[in-house]
Amino acid sequence: MxxxxxxxxxxxxxxxxxxxxxxxxxxxxxxxxxxxxxxxxxxxxxxxxxxxxxxxxxxxxxxxxxxxxxxxxxxxxxxxxxxxxxxxxxxxxxxxxxxxxxxxxxxxxxxxxxxxxxxxxxxxxxxFTEPLACAAHCVARLDAVTAGAAGSPVAIVGAGIAGTLMAGILRARGVDVHLFNRGAPRLRFLRERDVLPGVGLHPTGRPGPARFGRVVLATAAAAEPALELAADLLTPDGLLLIYAGTEPGDRFRGLDLDDLRRREQLRTAGAGRRRIRIAGSHGATTADFATATGLLRxxxxxxxxxxxxxxxxxxxxxxxxxxxxxxxxxxxxxxxxxxxxxxxxxxxxxxx
CATH class of the missing domain: 3.90.180.10 (Medium-chain alcohol dehydrogenases, catalytic domain)
Known part of the structure; x- marks a missing residue:
């Protein structure tokens, strides 16, 4: 035409x-x-x-x-x-x-x-199929890099659409999920509309529950304050999964975050009680779109x-x-x- x-x-x-x-x-x-x-x-x-x-x-x-x-x-x-x-x-x-x-x-x-x-x-x-596919990919990536901890509690930093969808997928599996966000209006929106029943909603400025072995950073950008908050939520030797947007030159604790996220690498930063594992999640695959379609149906x-x-x-x-x-x-x-x-x-x- x-x-x-x-x-x-x-x-x-x-x-x-x-x-x-x-x-x-x-x-x-x-x-x-x-x-x-x-x-x-x-x-x-x-x-x-x-x-x-x-x-x-x-x-x-x-x-x-x-x-x-x-x-x-x-x-x-x-x-x-x-x-x-x-x-x-x-x-x-x-x-x-x-x-x-x-x-x-x-x-x-x-x-x-x-x-x-x-x-x-x-x-x-x-x-919602495309954002749900990306969220499903991130959850699958979390499962892959924390195979021994499948089903254990998860903290998600960032209550945007991506973080909300991830929390919904995990909660539907029976996982204990806690969602942290800097801005109170978004948490209030989720609470008032009952979007995530059973998910803990926490402003980042207040003390939350105990630390987690699995934390996902799902903010729009991998800014230093959000990275530090996510790292502080981790148990020693815990896993931080980076879904947040990155750009060339972004680094955290000596690691190239942009390369790590886009190539979906798994690396270790720090030592002793400061040691954390950091992995990346990027995009969605054909299988993820099939997963999203299946979840909706x-x-x-x-x-x-x-x-x-x-x-x-x-x-x-x-x-x-x-x-x-x-x-x-x-x-x-x-x-x-x-x-x-x-x-x-x-x-x-x-x-x-």
Missing amino acids: NGVAYRRIDHRDGDPYLTEARTGRLTDQPARVVIAPLAVGVCRSDLRELTGTRHLRRDFGHEIVAEVRHSTLPGVLDAGQRVVLDPHPVVHRTSGFADLVEIEGTAANVTAALRPVPAGQDPMIAL DAGTGPALRSALHRLIDVRAALQDGPALLRDMAGRPYAGKAVLTPGPTDTNGATP
Whole structure:
């Protein structure tokens, strides 16, 4: 489909703006799919991209649940199929905050980037598939590096969407979970909406429960105060798992945190009673997306999880209101999940 007019939000110099675009080839890549978003979640990384504080990747508007409108991959990705976006495969695409998203790449990468979801699934639930997959990957990584301590209590530092989802996954398994956060409003939001029943919620400025053998740092950035808090929560020889965003040059107790996280290494820092193990978690795999889909559909835990995810959504806005919303969110803390809902696109005059 070429020449179809649609609206999308782009950004320049940190300022998001709504513009009109027309569909057309982006590259000479062999596979091309155009999707129509039903809902797009706002992620902290989108806001970091706006403010210029995100390193390497550019995934503006990636928490997408959509329907395929045009595809050069019939039988694999057909028109009308409902999909979510996996932002990890390398493809060329336009902004996800839009009525239409154009995606091009190799057939293998485009197929990997657009993962089918059940046609009848609530879009407001399906849009959590990608962040839930990343949270599931982190939990799987925690299991792998603490195999001998599976089921033992876990502390999570950072009560954003990622930390909240990790806490929910672990609690559903029966693990004793404690969530720590610097800002009280987010903890109050989780408590008032009963998002995480059974999970301990603790402001970082107050004494918490006993120390933990397993701690996950899930803040937006691996800043020194958050790292020190996470390390202080550890028992001697405990495991600190870094999920928080890192940049080249970030170091902690002599370790290159960015390299450790991106390569998912396991290292030891310090000695004696100051000795801690530090591991990294990065991204999500095909298996993690399958895990996320399974969690959302599970007959036992799925209903409670879906209900909790609905309660996490505190802002729903139309696409035309997106620039103002993104601008506001980039400049302040926020509690829940904001979702943009693009409208239908008029495809009259579309050409194949």
